[in-house]
Amino acid sequence: MDNSKPTPEVEQGSNEKNSGPLVILIVTVLVVIVAIWQFSVSDMDNEEQTNEAEVVTQAPVILLDEPDVTVDMPSDVVIDEVDIIVPETVTTEKVEIILPKINESDLWVKAKLPDLTWRNELLSLIVTEDIIRRFVVFTDNFSQGLVAYDHSLFVQPSENFSVDEKSSSVDGKNNVWQWDSKTSKRFDLYVDLLRSVDSTTLVKMYMDVKPLVDEAYKELGYEDDFTYTLQDAITRVLDMELPQSDMKITRSSVMYKYQDPQLESLADSDKLLLRIGKENLLIIKSVLLEINEKLAKRVTKTN
Known part of the structure; x- marks a missing residue:
């Protein structure tokens, strides 16, 4: 993180410090660590190509009773709709010839x-x-x-x-x-x-x-x-x-x-x-x- 950014001010008259930013920081660090750990385990499994099934036990996730964090998407990001192309079924129907008597x-x-x-x-x-x-x-x-x-x-x-x-x-x-x-x-x-x-x-x-x-x-x-x-x-x-x-x-x-x-x-x-x-x-x-x-x-x- 960039330490040069100003630290949010603590509202005067409060007996306790606002712990919201600190909790967000802790949750973010935990998520990054878990993601890196899972990625490393996945790479090791691919390299070893072992036939034995490995049981991975993840650490319990601690839910903190804190306000929900909403991430706003930047206004200049445009998500294009992707058209799903379904291949047409090729039919080779034989044309029936109608013959006279x-x-x-x-x-x-x-x-x-x-x-x-x-x-x-x-x-x-x-x-x-x-x-x-x-x-x-x-x-x-x-x-x-x-x-x-x-x-x-x-x-x-x-x-x-x-x-x-x-x-x-x-x-x-x-x-x-x-x-x-x-x-x-x-x-x-x-x-x-x-x-x-x-x-x-x-x-x-x-x-x-x-x-x-x-x-x-x-x-x-x-x-x-x-x-x-x-x-x-x-x-x-x-x-x-x-x-x-x-x-x-x-x-x-x-x-x-x-x-x-x-x-x-x-x-x-x-x-x-x-x-x-x-x-x-x-x-x-x-x-x-x-x-x-x-x-x-x-x-x-x-x-």
């Missing part, structure tokens, strides 16, 4: 198609009648090596397969021609459409519409998950090997055939891939590989 689903699917590609002008290549059933039937047949042209999702190319029969026959044989890669150009727009599709959006759309896909699949008499059939169809394309030698074709009747018996014995789906052409097939493989990987992740997550 399968017989009324064409308009719903057609409205989603522009979200799949930036080449919207190529959407005219897609058949928009009974879309879901067409997709299911064509995919199921393709996975088995068959081609259901009547259920194709795409309109037929405006140009048919043809060869230049006026050109010289190869190997000196009649009715045998070299494969003309120009005939595969008729599939270029279809490949451009597939290449422009956003694979993430496509897989999400498939998962959204899957209840209708499953319904169409059950109409064919199946009970298993259609996704496995879809993956089988994709795998068939990815496993398709391109012939090392030049392809030769022949015609003994109205239909053209491959001169090589091994090529001619391929499944119809594989022969369709050959007609698409080497460059187009490589692009299709690349796109389907990406789609298949994302599809597998979504299937694993849902399971």
Whole structure:
């Protein structure tokens, strides 16, 4: 304490000295001593880290029958209110997709198609009648090596397969021609459409519409998950090997055939891939590989 401060005067005529300030001083010193002692004991406990429970007996507090001491807060002290921030609960509710009935689903699917590609002008290549059933039937047949042209999702190319029969026959044989890669150009727009599709959006759309896909699949008499059939169809394309030698074709009747018996014995789906052409097939493989990987992740997550 600063002893230079003036000592309060003792009121004249009093027989006893005013003991209030002295009592306040004594109480203050006792409080400081007790606080220091408790702080020291706490530090010692933290340093020793003993597992034994220590019993601390505090000295009894002597209540002095003296007037209450009121401490006034300085007028220039401002206590700010503290806002308690309660973290918001993060909810990951799944948005439920309201699907139409399968017989009324064409308009719903057609409205989603522009979200799949930036080449919207190529959407005219897609058949928009009974879309879901067409997709299911064509995919199921393709996975088995068959081609259901009547259920194709795409309109037929405006140009048919043809060869230049006026050109010289190869190997000196009649009715045998070299494969003309120009005939595969008729599939270029279809490949451009597939290449422009956003694979993430496509897989999400498939998962959204899957209840209708499953319904169409059950109409064919199946009970298993259609996704496995879809993956089988994709795998068939990815496993398709391109012939090392030049392809030769022949015609003994109205239909053209491959001169090589091994090529001619391929499944119809594989022969369709050959007609698409080497460059187009490589692009299709690349796109389907990406789609298949994302599809597998979504299937694993849902399971």
